[in-house]
Amino acid sequence: MGAFLLRRFVFAVVLLVCTSSTALLLTRLAPGDLTSQLGPIASRSEIETTRARFDLDRSPLTQWALWATRAIRLDFGDSFLFNRPVGPLVIRAAGNTAALAVVALAIATLLGISLGILTGSRQGSRLAAFVGMVSMVCVSLPPLLTSLVFVFIAARTGWLPAGGMSSAGASDMGWVAWIADVAWHLPLPALALAVPFAAVFERLQSQSMADAVRQPFVIAAVARGVPSRDLILRHAWPASVRPLCAVYGLVIGALLSGSFIVEYVTSWPGLGQLMYQALRGRDVYLVAACAAMGAVFLAVGTLAGDLLLAAADPRVREGDGA
Amino acid sequence: MRRAGVIMLALIALVAILAPWLAPNPPDHRFGDLLYAPPTPVHIFDGDGAGPHVHAWRLVSRIERRFEDDPSRRGPLLVLGADAYGRDIFSRLLNGGRVTLALAVCATLAATLLGALIGGIAGYAGGALDAMLSRLSEFVLVLPAIYVALALRAVMPLVLPASTVFVLLLVIFALLGWPMVARGVRAIVVSEREREYAIAARAAGASAARILVRHLLPAAGGYLRTQATLLLPAFILAEATLSYIGLGFPDTTPTWGTMLQEASNVALLGDAPWTLAPAAAIFAVVLGVNLVVQGTGRAPVQLEP
Numbered sequence: 001m002g003a004f005l006l007r008r009f010v011f012a013v014v015l016l017v018c019t020s021s022t023a024l025l026l027t028r029l030a031p032g033d034l035t036s037q038l039g040p041i042a043s044r045s046e047i048e049t050t051r052a053r054f055d056l057d058r059s060p061l062t063q064w065a066l067w068a069t070r071a072i073r074l075d076f077g078d079s080f081l082f083n084r085p086v087g088p089l090v091i092r093a094a095g096n097t098a099a100l101a102v103v104a105l106a107i108a109t110l111l112g113i114s115l116g117i118l119t120g121s122r123q124g125s126r127l128a129a130f131v132g133m134v135s136m137v138c139v140s141l142p143p144l145l146t147s148l149v150f151v152f153i154a155a156r157t158g159w160l161p162a163g164g165m166s167s168a169g170a171s172d173m174g175w176v177a178w179i180a181d182v183a184w185h186l187p188l189p190a191l192a193l194a195v196p197f198a199a200v201f202e203r204l205q206s207q208s209m210a211d212a213v214r215q216p217f218v219i220a221a222v223a224r225g226v227p228s229r230d231l232i233l234r235h236a237w238p239a240s241v242r243p244l245c246a247v248y249g250l251v252i253g254a255l256l257s258g259s260f261i262v263e264y265v266t267s268w269p270g271l272g273q274l275m276y277q278a279l280r281g282r283d284v285y286l287v288a289a290c291a292a293m294g295a296v297f298l299a300v301g302t303l304a305g306d307l308l309l310a311a312a313d314p315r316v317r318e319g320d321g322a
Numbered sequence: 323m324r325r326a327g328v329i330m331l332a333l334i335a336l337v338a339i340l341a342p343w344l345a346p347n348p349p350d351h352r353f354g355d356l357l358y359a360p361p362t363p364v365h366i367f368d369g370d371g372a373g374p375h376v377h378a379w380r381l382v383s384r385i386e387r388r389f390e391d392d393p394s395r396r397g398p399l400l401v402l403g404a405d406a407y408g409r410d411i412f413s414r415l416l417n418g419g420r421v422t423l424a425l426a427v428c429a430t431l432a433a434t435l436l437g438a439l440i441g442g443i444a445g446y447a448g449g450a451l452d453a454m455l456s457r458l459s460e461f462v463l464v465l466p467a468i469y470v471a472l473a474l475r476a477v478m479p480l481v482l483p484a485s486t487v488f489v490l491l492l493v494i495f496a497l498l499g500w501p502m503v504a505r506g507v508r509a510i511v512v513s514e515r516e517r518e519y520a521i522a523a524r525a526a527g528a529s530a531a532r533i534l535v536r537h538l539l540p541a542a543g544g545y546l547r548t549q550a551t552l553l554l555p556a557f558i559l560a561e562a563t564l565s566y567i568g569l570g571f572p573d574t575t576p577t578w579g580t581m582l583q584e585a586s587n588v589a590l591l592g593d594a595p596w597t598l599a600p601a602a603a604i605f606a607v608v609l610g611v612n613l614v615v616q617g618t619g620r621a622p623v624q625l626e627p
Contacts, residue, residue: 019465023473030477136616140609142559144566145601148585155592162588250463257468261563265586275469276567279476291473298464 077285116205249305327613437503445511
């Protein structure tokens with residue numbers, strides 16, 4: 001287990017360095033730079049000082065080296081668009097994205113697994129056929145479509161706020177009111193992100209559950225007279241959960257991608273929005289920091305997925321330690 | 323189920339191919355008085371025995387976007403209403419499908435070809451090359467595809483002509499999609515390489531390239547078809563996402579993605595649900611593909627390339 005964790009840690013560091021450096025160099029080499037944000041009437045000296053402030057007057061490699069030596073001391077540079085250090089900006093945005101993604105994943109897991117157990121253990125029933133059809137439709141509704149449809153419903157009915165993370169002036173109301181306000185804005189983007197994942201989980205769980213109930217040990221348990229509720233939840237389900245855990249490690253990438261578009265459509269101020277603004281504004285250090293944060297998410301997500309798989313499947317734990 | 327999916331996809335492809343003949347209006351024509359006009363009902367039996375025809379919308383209030391049926395005049399047929407510039411959404415949807423689907427099909431072919439080649443080479447060569455290519459494909463797989471596509475697209479000049487965008491997105495999608503294919507092809511080639519027919523071909527003096535292309539890769543045919551069906555909707559979605567956020571095709575080119583931009587105005591979306599028509603089209607394609615894939619007994623687990 002120690003060797004495994006060490007290997008994961010090295011992978012995370014490599015991922016972090018690669019993505020942020022690539023992001024920095026790509027943004028630097030892209031046509032145009034952040035001084036175009038100053039507008040057409042900016043004086044030459046203003047442009048020159050801005051370029052000097054963001055090391056744009058040096059060669060890309062020198063800029064990268066300067067940035068890397070500062071980054072080791074946890075100084076990730078300033079954002080031009082927001083005119084402040086990128087650290088707090090990125091951490092705040094990442095917190096918003098994490099809140100959205102975790103809530104969505106929790107909803108998707110709860111819904112997907114419980115419905116999957118239901119349909120998998122009662123194959124052939126009308127209920128299973130109905131849920132299976134609904135989830136077939138939902139699997140085909142990627143986050144871009146769910147968020148648009150939910151925003152449309154919200155705009156039409158006014159049941160939930162159609163966008164944003166908090167109402168105007170909510171930050172002046174004290175933190176209890178602020179949390180309540182955020183909680184009021186959260187369900188729409190979280191559901192938009194959760195629905196397709198819930199459907200994928202439901203399909204997987206349903207399939208593996210249907211396989212599990214046909215296993216000899218389940219039939220033996222039936223013969224011993226185990227009540228059907230215990231049979232499903234305590235005998236068949238633990239045996240059926242492995243394929244789902246295997247997918248969990250892969251889901252994190254899709255979750256981040258999905259959260260990007262949900263954030264964009266519902267104006268949730270997360271990492272995706274920030275990255276998008278930074279890329280468009282050619283805000284070099286902000287792009288690099290966003291990429292680094294994304295890499296941290298990926299590393300944590302894949303590690304969580306692996307640990308989950310190890311918990312669910314003893315073969316992975318015992319195996320080659322990888 | 324599977325047949326329903328195939329029929330759906332075939333129908334969509336047919337409509338996209340025949341779009342210029344099926345579209346009732348030119349996709350770029352602006353009906354100046356019909357901004358956000360609702361769909362026009364078709365009158366079939368209307369007294370004067372004129373056959374099916376469409377009444378014109380009379381603009382009652384430009385600010386409230388209110389329209390009234392004007393039976394005295396004939397109007398353009400707007401099956402799905404009009405957008406912010408008064409362009410016929412249905413005609414744009416048909417024509418936009420051509421661009422979106424053509425890009426997705428080309429990108430799928432490119433990614434499948436690239437993946438088959440790289441996976442085949444990795445599996446056949448083995449050793450250090452195999453290890454390197456496998457690490458590379460795992461690395462690309464773990465990245466969130468939309469972010470990579472976004473970054474690669476955003477570092478290019480932001481305003482480009484449509485044909486350049488097409489090629490650019492094609493390349494980006496192929497670069498993102500190949501690992502999905504390569505991983506499985508590698509596994510198949512590794513196991514097929516040791517089979518008698520491959521050994522016989524080697525003994526007969528066939529070159530490595532010939533063995534790989536003529537003998538080993540055909541064994542991966544079924545796998546390649548399944549992967550291709552899974553990549554297609556992912557690329558349609560990627561185009562839609564990039565165009566929606568303004569980093570895909572220029573908005574003068576109708577594609578399902580650029581058309582969805584119309585729906586980004588929340589205030590207007592509630593009153594003009596027909597601007598969501600491209601979303602329905604995307605849904606239809608993804609559903610069709612999922613029905614086909616489900617028929618083969620696989621769970622559709624792909625939400626992105």
